[in-house]
Amino acid sequence: MALRDFFIALSENQLLNSAAQKYGLRMGAQSVVAGTSIPEVVQTIKELNRANISCTVDNLGEFVFEKSAATAAKNNILAVIQAIHDEQLDAHISLKPSQLGQDIDIDFCYENLKEVVALAHQYNIFVNFDMENYGRLHSSFDLLDKLHKEYNNVGTVIQAYFFESDENIEKYKDFRLRIVKGAYKEAEEVAYQSKADIDRNYLKLIEYHLLHGKFTSIATHDHNVINLVKQFVKQHNIPNDKFEFQMLYGFRKDMQLDLAHEGYNFCTYLPFGNDWYGYFMRRLAERPQNLALVTKQVFNKKTNTAIGLGVVAFALGRLSKKSK
Numbered sequence: 001m002a003l004r005d006f007f008i009a010l011s012e013n014q015l016l017n018s019a020a021q022k023y024g025l026r027m028g029a030q031s032v033v034a035g036t037s038i039p040e041v042v043q044t045i046k047e048l049n050r051a052n053i054s055c056t057v058d059n060l061g062e063f064v065f066e067k068s069a070a071t072a073a074k075n076n077i078l079a080v081i082q083a084i085h086d087e088q089l090d091a092h093i094s095l096k097p098s099q100l101g102q103d104i105d106i107d108f109c110y111e112n113l114k115e116v117v118a119l120a121h122q123y124n125i126f127v128n129f130d131m132e133n134y135g136r137l138h139s140s141f142d143l144l145d146k147l148h149k150e151y152n153n154v155g156t157v158i159q160a161y162f163f164e165s166d167e168n169i170e171k172y173k174d175f176r177l178r179i180v181k182g183a184y185k186e187a188e189e190v191a192y193q194s195k196a197d198i199d200r201n202y203l204k205l206i207e208y209h210l211l212h213g214k215f216t217s218i219a220t221h222d223h224n225v226i227n228l229v230k231q232f233v234k235q236h237n238i239p240n241d242k243f244e245f246q247m248l249y250g251f252r253k254d255m256q257l258d259l260a261h262e263g264y265n266f267c268t269y270l271p272f273g274n275d276w277y278g279y280f281m282r283r284l285a286e287r288p289q290n291l292a293l294v295t296k297q298v299f300n301k302k303t304n305t306a307i308g309l310g311v312v313a314f315a316l317g318r319l320s321k322k323s324k
Contacts, residue, residue, distance in 0.1 A: 032250035034272045038083050041272045045089045052260045053268050055091040056128060060273035061099040067108060070101035074112045078119055085123040092126035094269065097140050110143055121153045126176065129156040133184040134191070160202035161191040169205050178217035178246065179206050207232055216243040217267060221252050240265060
């Protein structure tokens with residue numbers, strides 16, 4: 001848990017995030033971020049589509065406190081949607097309401113979201129609301145509820161570590177949902193703290209939505225969970241068109257290809273952009289095994305992963321100080 005807390009703290013450091021944007025993907029994140037431009041993302045989607053893998057595209061962005069930044073993010077997401085339509089790609093959108101103004105003005109955020117969802121609806125493209133920390137949870141659900149009154153191409157994420165997720169999985173059973181464990185540090189008053197409790201609830205939520213829900217995206221790199229899900233869907237005669245497995249770009253590439261080859265629906269979560277730092281650190285905090293999954297791609301074989309990532313943080317801090 002100490003290592004997890006360390007990476008979460010790094011993900012929330014605005015100074016390091018700004019330095020990471022300035023110095024691009026030099027620190028190794030290029031292995032798990034699909035480039036910085038829409039043409040690069042389009043090319044990656046085409047490659048994955050050829051392997052029978054669909055994609056959900058995330059325009060990365062953190063610490064959005066100015067309307068101009070939120071508007072720029074919205075315009076970039078609209079451009080991605082247009083590219084998906086023009087190129088006839090098997091892909092949809094994942095977005096964070098905070099990137100579109102949730103922390104600035106909720107009505108402003110809603111109008112931005114509505115513009116995105118409306119264009120996606122016009123092209124029959126799904127939009128998934130990524131969930132963040134507990135402080136934004138309820139307003140995110142409120143925005144989703146309001147948009148769902150007009151559009152049916154929206155869904156969201158249920159985070160297994162929250163106590164209230166048991167209620168939300170039932171409330172949103174008619175939505176397409178991605179089930180995750182959760183990637184933020186949350187208070188013991190609102191969230192499970194132990195891995196065993198989170199894992200137990202994660203499987204319970206997956207099984208509930210597979211049995212009662214509209215469509216389930218099972219987001220995990222854990223082969224044990226994947227094998228349990230395979231057994232569960234077989235035992236309950238759940239057809240393949242009711243669910244998909246989902247993993248992050250750059251993680252367990254062979255397993256992604258294997259699952260697609262086995263005939264399961266598979267979706268790769270495809271982040272892109274310069275604002276990669278917070279995303280990258282949360283992925284490392286999420287699951288200790290993720291450290292091993294990216295070590296060979298990010299550092300040389302003799303580099304200790306934890307030390308290496310600490311060096312990344314230190315280096316970014318030094319670079320940001322020098323640039324002042």
